[in-house]
């Protein structure tokens with residue numbers, strides 16, 4: 436059932452201080468739909484269908500003011516679509532992409548490491564326990580922090596990874612993000628068809644509000660904290676695309692708990708039936724939380 440290969444690489448940045456060695460641990464494995472609370476994502480499918488995340492991420496990227504020689508962390512880099520743009524804007528800089536999913540980190544590494552000749556590295560690690568200390572000039576992150584429930588621990592870890600005067604510029608789901616869909620999922624989870632598997636399932640996200648996020652950032656030591664919510668509803672181009680979004684990046688943690696392909700299909704179809712009647716149809720009622728902060732000098 437498991438197809439695993441593992442590699443442990445120890446890499447050194449070109450032009451680094453010499454003492455900084457980056458340990459890269461990565462392995463690839465098949466997606467296991469029946470594995471509860473898996474950390475894996477279907478990287479190839481995410482790369483193909485993540486248009487909403489890519490659009491939001493490009494907006495966040497376009498607001499960065501870069502010198503071009505920074506050392507940056509892409510926190511929750513996914514398949515590296517946005518990491519690539521980050522690197523293109525850093526002609527003399529470098530980026531470490533970190534992701535908990537081996538599928539994602541390996542996909543990013545395969546696509547990017549050769550293209551950026553030593554300026555891009557990808558690490559499988561948990562953002563809550565990053566293995567970096569005073570290392571980065573800035574941290575960029577999009578569409579990832581809401582997958583982490585403990586924002587106190589997350590922001591402490593990010594703070595530790597930054598150099599003095601380093602910055603954090605991030606966006607994730609927040610506030611009433613996908614409220615309508617969540618209500619439908621909760622109701623469906625209590626029906627006899629799905630309650631055996633989803634009746635007691637705890638949502639895998641934490642959608643912080645702006646004030647709470649600011650408090651967590653300040654508690655971790657950050658200053659110049661600015662947080663805010665923005666609506667970002669996103670309509671798929673039809674039923675097929677909507678169902679693909681649910682399966683690939685909205686409800687994959689729910690779906691992987693369901694026992695058979697038939698039950699999984701029924702679950703997604705029922706949610707799509709409801710979304711077909713929305714105005715406009717096939718709309719995900721996204722809200723994004725923007726976060727900016729810096730580490731004192």
Ligand SMILES: C[S@@+](CC[C@H](N)C(=O)[O-])C[C@H]1O[C@@H](n2cnc3c(N)ncnc32)[C@H](O)[C@@H]1O
Pocket residue numbers: 474476485488489492510511512513514516517533534535536539560561562563576577578579582583684
């Ligand atoms: C929706 S994807 C976003 C990827 C990319 N930033 C983008 O905008 O396309 C969320 C990513 O966060 C990663 N992630 C979730 N929890 C994580 C954690 N605790 N540590 C590191 N990465 C995590 C997932 O593996 C996934 O690749």
